Structures are given as C-alpha cells and as structure tokens.
Amino acid sequence: MxxxxxxxxxxxxxxxxxxxxxxxxxxxxxxxxxxxxxxxxxxxxxxxxxxxxxxxxxxxxxxxxxxxxxxxxxxxxxxxxxxxxxxxxxxxxxxxxxxxxxxxxxxxxxxxxxxxxxxxxxxxxxxxxxxxxxxxxxxxxxxxxxxxxxxxxxxxxxxxxxxxxxxxxxxxxxxxxxxxxxxxxxVPRLRESRDPHAGGLDRAGTATFTGALSCFTFGLIQAPESGWSSPLVIGLLGAAALLAAAFVAVERRxxxxxxxxxxxxxxxxxxxxxxxxxxxxxxxxxxxxxxxxxxxxxxxxxxxxxxxxxxxxxxxxxxxxxxxxxxxxxxxxxxxxxxxxxxxxxxxxxxxxxxxxxxxxxxxxxxxxxxxxxxxxxxxxxxxxxxxxxxxxxxxxxxxxxxxxxxxxxxxxxxxxxxxxxxxxRLLAGMPAADAGRTAYDAAQAAAQLAAGDFAHAAAWLPSVAGATLRQGxxxxxxxxxxxxxxxxxxxxxxxxxxxxxxxxxxxxxxxxxxxx
The missing domain is CATH 1.20.1250.20 (MFS general substrate transporter like domains)
Structure with a gap:
C-alpha cells in the first residue's frame, strides 16, 4: 500500500x-x-x-x-x-x-x-x-x-x-x-506503490469491453472484402453492439x-x-x-x-x-x-x-x-x-x-x-455500365487493396482498367x-x-x- x-x-x-x-x-x-x-x-x-x-x-x-x-x-x-x-x-x-x-x-x-x-x-x-x-x-x-x-x-x-x-x-x-x-x-529507481482501496480485476467488464472492441474492429476490417451485407460482417457488428450494452450494464452494477x-x-x-x-x-x-x-x-x-x-x-x-x-x-x-x-x-x-x-x-x-x-x-x-x-x-x-x-x-x-x-x-462510376455489373466484386477487392496501400494487387483485380484511372479513383x-x-x-x-x-x-x-x- x-x-x-x-x-x-x-x-x-x-x-x-x-x-x-x-x-x-x-x-x-x-x-x-x-x-x-x-x-x-x-x-x-x-x-x-x-x-x-x-x-x-x-x-x-x-x-x-x-x-x-x-x-x-x-x-x-x-x-x-x-x-x-x-x-x-x-x-x-x-x-x-x-x-x-x-x-x-x-x-x-x-x-x-x-x-x-x-x-x-x-x-x-x-x-x-x-x-x-x-x-x-x-x-x-x-x-x-x-x-x-x-x-x-x-x-x-x-x-x-x-x-x-x-x-x-x-x-x-x-x-x-x-x-x-x-x-x-x-525499474531500479522506482518505488513500489499501490492503491490501498483497490478492488479485484473487473473480469466481466474486461471481457465484454475487449469482446465488443474486437468484434467491432474485425467487422470493419472484414467489410471491404466480404461486403457490408455479408452474414459475417453483420454478425460481428451485431455482437459488438450486444457486448457494448452488456459492458455498460456490468459497469453500472x-x-x-x-x-x-x-x-x-x-x-x-x-x-x-x-x-x-x-x-x-x-x-x-x-x-x-x-x-x-x-x-x-x-x-x-x-x-x-x-x-x-x-x-x-x-x-x-x-x-x-x-x-x-x-x-x-x-x-x-x-x-x-x-x-x-x-x-x-x-x-x-x-x-x-x-x-x-x-x-x-x-x-x-x-x-x-x-x-x-x-x-x-x-x-x-x-x-x-x-x-x-x-x-x-x-x-x-x-x-x-x-x-x-x-x-x-x-x-x-x-x-x-x-x-x-x-x-x-469511384472505380465503379468510372466504368461502363456493362462492365460495372460484372466487376462489382473485383472493384471491391481492388478498392480494399488500394486502401491497404497495395497498388500491384489492386491492378491485378482490374486488369482492364488503366493504372492512372485506379490512382485517380x-x-x-x-x-x-x-x-x-x-x-x-x-x-x-x-x-x-x-x-x-x-x-x-x-x-x-x-x-x-x-x-x-
């Protein structure tokens, strides 16, 4: 203490x-x-x-x-x-x-x-x-x-x-x-100190908070690749909301x-x-x-x-x-x-x-x-x-x-x-209407790669699109x-x-x- x-x-x-x-x-x-x-x-x-x-x-x-x-x-x-x-x-x-x-x-x-x-x-x-x-x-x-x-x-x-x-x-x-x-x-110069009134670790609070943050982050990272309407992303974001509500309830009690x-x-x-x-x-x-x-x-x-x-x-x-x-x-x-x-x-x-x-x-x-x-x-x-x-x-x-x-x-x-x-x-808007429907998935993958700073793999997803067009989008x-x-x-x-x-x-x-x- x-x-x-x-x-x-x-x-x-x-x-x-x-x-x-x-x-x-x-x-x-x-x-x-x-x-x-x-x-x-x-x-x-x-x-x-x-x-x-x-x-x-x-x-x-x-x-x-x-x-x-x-x-x-x-x-x-x-x-x-x-x-x-x-x-x-x-x-x-x-x-x-x-x-x-x-x-x-x-x-x-x-x-x-x-x-x-x-x-x-x-x-x-x-x-x-x-x-x-x-x-x-x-x-x-x-x-x-x-x-x-x-x-x-x-x-x-x-x-x-x-x-x-x-x-x-x-x-x-x-x-x-x-x-x-x-x-x-x-460490050799620090003096040990504690809070004499400190309680134990709030395990329920830690678990719900970490779970909510993990599900939310995972859902957002996965969304560009899987799509916002995919069951995985919806499930992760829904779980994050439930765990966040549980965290608030746990901390209030x-x-x-x-x-x-x-x-x-x-x-x-x-x-x-x-x-x-x-x-x-x-x-x-x-x-x-x-x-x-x-x-x-x-x-x-x-x-x-x-x-x-x-x-x-x-x-x-x-x-x-x-x-x-x-x-x-x-x-x-x-x-x-x-x-x-x-x-x-x-x-x-x-x-x-x-x-x-x-x-x-x-x-x-x-x-x-x-x-x-x-x-x-x-x-x-x-x-x-x-x-x-x-x-x-x-x-x-x-x-x-x-x-x-x-x-x-x-x-x-x-x-x-x-x-x-x-x-x-932006990529889909720059494509002809006939191509946009067929390459929506490819455009999503290319966009995810560009957001991650990987231009080479982005270009591989849309080989018919000029590099200048990808960069401009x-x-x-x-x-x-x-x-x-x-x-x-x-x-x-x-x-x-x-x-x-x-x-x-x-x-x-x-x-x-x-x-x-």
Whole structure:
C-alpha cells in the first residue's frame, strides 16, 4: 500500500521520468513504424489486404482494450511491478517480431505486443503520478505527451531509413532495444506503490469491453472484402453492439467498476475524453493512411515518404511545450479548441492539395495539421490526471489512455473501411455500365487493396482498367475522406470549447468532483 514519504531526490525522479518517457517513446515508434513498414512486409511475406491491416490494428486493439484493466492491476498489485513486467514483455515481443517467419506470426505477435504495451503504459504513468505533485506533475505529464509526439515525429523517418538500409525487421529490433533500456534505467529507481482501496480485476467488464472492441474492429476490417451485407460482417457488428450494452450494464452494477461511468456526469471529464478522439480522426489516421498512399500507391520510397511525413509530425517536437507555456495567458481548453480548428482547416486544405497527387503542395497543409494537433497534444495528458484523485491514478490514466488508444484503433478501422467504400464507388462510376455489373466484386477487392496501400494487387483485380484511372479513383476518394475528417475535427473543437473553455480547477476541486455521487 501507499505510505507517506518525503519527495525523493530530484535526480532519482528525473531518472524515473526519463525511463517512463523512454518506454512511452517506443510505443509510437512501434505504431508509426509498423504503418510505414506494411508495404515492405507485404512484399516480403505476402498476404491479403485484411491480414496486412491487422499489422497495425492487432496492436491497437489489444493495447486499447486492456488499458483500463491494466490500470486496475497496477493499483492493486503495484505500479512498479506492472511497469517492469509490461516493459520486459514488450521488449521480448519486439525481438520476436524482428524474427517473425510469416505474416500471421507478425499479426499474432503484434497483438501480444499490444498487451505488453498496455501493462507498461498503465504501470508507468500511474507510478509517475505518485512521484510528482502539483505543477511538477502537470509538467511531467506534459513532457510525457511531448515524448509521444517525438516518437510520432521521427517514427516515419526512422522507419523509412531502417527499411531502406537494413530492412523492416530492424524497426522492431530498435523497439526491443528501447524497451530494454527503459527497463534497466527505470525499474531500479522506482518505488513500489499501490492503491490501498483497490478492488479485484473487473473480469466481466474486461471481457465484454475487449469482446465488443474486437468484434467491432474485425467487422470493419472484414467489410471491404466480404461486403457490408455479408452474414459475417453483420454478425460481428451485431455482437459488438450486444457486448457494448452488456459492458455498460456490468459497469453500472459493479461495486468497483473498471470504468466509473458516473464520471461522465462532469463536463470537464467529458471534454478531456473528446481531445484524444479529435486527434485520432484529425491526425493519427493520417500517420497510417498517408504512408500507405505515398509508398504503396504513389510510388515513393520509404525514406522520401518519411521526410514528407515529417511535415505532419515535426511540430510535435516543439509546439506541445510552447502550449504549456501559453496556459499562463489562455485556458487550456481554449488552446485545445483553437488547435483543433487549425487542424480541421489543414485537413480541408490537404484534400485540395492532393487532387493531382502527392507533392510539395501538400507540405504546407500537413504542417498546419501538425501544428494544430500539437497544441492539445501537450496539454491533454496533464488535464487527464486532474479529473480524479491522486490515489485513483490508475483509473485516470486507464480511462484517458483507453479513450486515446482504443479510439485510434476504432478510427483506423472506420476510416480504412470508409476509404475502401468510397474508392469502390469511384472505380465503379468510372466504368461502363456493362462492365460495372460484372466487376462489382473485383472493384471491391481492388478498392480494399488500394486502401491497404497495395497498388500491384489492386491492378491485378482490374486488369482492364488503366493504372492512372485506379490512382485517380483512389485520390478522389481520399480527398472526400479528408473533407469528412475535417468536419469531424471541427465538431470536436466546438465540443472542447463548450466543455473545457474555463480555467482548470484546483486539485481538491477536481478530486471532489471526480468522487462526488
């Protein structure tokens, strides 16, 4: 259990912060690196469009669905213990991925890597919340958010360089090295801490939540290949709805729920959860879809694609820290809302710049999207900790991180399915009526391959269609998708203005609100 103790030496706490940030750095490197490596993995190991999409989605699914459960385990069994176990397992899974013999082995290991990442992040962030108090804790979590940004910024560039010079397996081996270093630096300096009031693992809640998220993601990934009306897809989406309803019912009756639904009565708590949802649709999905377009459809090599992606992710290096400084004059909610509006404008601009293909005209809108997203990025981790008492740090970080990571997995599945459907419509619209009826299935398969960044297999499904026609149909669908994402991001900005426009309350007020009946 937790015991009162004086603050540790500054050097020890900085070493702990560095270790947690290093572990956090490996997570976005693994995420964005896996997206850039997908075309190379497909060329090396083969596989269907569905199997290739699971390279990213398997990691995001297990990572997002188990974060809340990992937070509960951290509070009960020890934050240091869970951080150590998760980081060690993450390093081992990354090492195994570097030696994987088949695409299915990659997919399964990515799922296991996501489980380990959930344990490492939940344990590390909950331990961090016990080491820092007040403004120092806000600064520590802002630095943690900036570390995520650095991983996202340099992930595509590093992945492109590694693929070009060594091969895609080196991406996962570098993640293993980062995990091992975090383990060696942080664990000896961490103090064990627990929540003395923590209950047992909410098994029913964990099972229903994971089942709902798995069925929903699987259904969305399978829809472009099997069709939205297929019994498999309908069954998966129906099961997801039933399991989601069961999860809510279980959590409402649990004495110590994994997700405290009563927290959603408070406007600031709801507003904090909107922030990662907005960044999912306005930013994260581009980190996956844009490399697939640049490398798999436009024909860029991995290094050139990585450098172009730097325009999108580069602002994460400096803007989050600047945003933290700006909170002296503007409320965090105002800054977050303004940033999301900038990102929405950048998405609409990008839809126009990419009409004729990827090129220098896309750099300015990508920079604007990155700038707008980076404003809330450095603030939302600190905001998330302020809405619950310190002793419920596992709950706070678990809920926020689950919203972020599960939202990313859902956003990727939704956006990929929408892109495939829009591409199919554009391909069919460009065919003669006589051919469209006979090739509807082939067009669906070609659209799924294009959405997965595999132009060669897409062209094989429609050999009578010129390559320029395939690319133009895909580009038109991509532009329409970007405009839809701009609308979603703008709506999230309005919600943030409504819920988070005021100044942040003091920690006692936030704690009282979080624990009120």
């Amino acid at each position: 937790d015991h009162p103790h004086p603050a540790g030496p500054a050097r020890r706490r900085l070493a702990i912060l560095a270790a947690v940030c290093l572990a956090a750095l490996a997570l976005p490197l693994s995420f964005s690196g896996g997206a850039v490596a997908t075309p190379a993995i497909g060329r090396d190991l083969g596989g269907s469009a569905v199997a290739l999409r699971w390279i990213t989605n398997a990691f995001m699914l297990t990572f997002g669905s188990l974060l809340m459960a990992a937070g509960t385990l951290a509070d009960r069994y020890g934050r240091k213990r869970l951080f150590a176990l998760g980081t060690a397992a993450f390093a081992l899974c990354s090492l195994a991925l570097g030696l994987a013999p088949s695409l299915w082995a990659v997919d399964l290991l990515r799922a296991a890597q996501g489980v380990a990442a959930a344990a490492a992040l939940a344990g590390g962030t909950a331990a961090l919340a016990q080491e820092f108090d007040g403004p120092a804790r806000t600064r520590a979590f802002s630095l943690l958010g900036t570390t995520f940004g650095i991983g996202l910024a340099f992930g595509p560039v590093l992945a492109g360089w590694l693929i070009h010079t060594v091969g895609w397996r080196a991406i996962f081996l570098s993640s293993a090295a980062a995990g091992a270093l975090a383990l060696a630096v942080g 649990a004495p110590r729920p994994m997700l405290d639904l009563s927290l959603f009565r408070y406007a600031r708590f709801v507003g904090v959860q909107v922030l990662p949802i907005a960044t999912c649709y306005g930013y994260i999905v581009l980190l996956v879809l844009l490399p697939l377009r640049l490398i798999g459809v436009e024909g860029f090599d991995e290094i050139d694609a990585g450098w172009m992606m730097l325009a999108l992710s580069g602002p994460m290096l400096v803007v989050p820290l600047a945003a933290a400084a700006l909170t002296r004059w503007l409320a965090p909610g105002i800054l977050c809302g303004l940033g999301l509006l900038l990102a929405a404008g950048g998405l609409w601009w990008l839809s126009l710049a990419l009409r004729a293909g990827a090129g220098p005209a896309a750099l300015a809108p990508l920079l604007l999207i990155g700038l707008g997203t980076a404003l809330p990025w450095g603030l939302m981790d600190g905001l998330s900790v302020s809405v619950v008492p310190k002793e419920r740090a596992g709950m706070a970080t678990g809920i926020f991180s689950t919203t972020r990571v599960a939202g990313e997995g859902i956003a990727l599945a939704v956006v990929s399915a929408v892109l495939a459907a829009l591409t199919q419509q 895909y580009a038109d669908a991509f532009g329409l998708l970007l405009r839809g994402l701009a609308v979603v991001t703008a709506l999230c900005a309005i919600a943030v203005f409504v819920f988070l426009s005021g100044r942040e309350r003091s920690a006692p007020d936030a704690a009282g609100a979080a624990t009120a009946p």
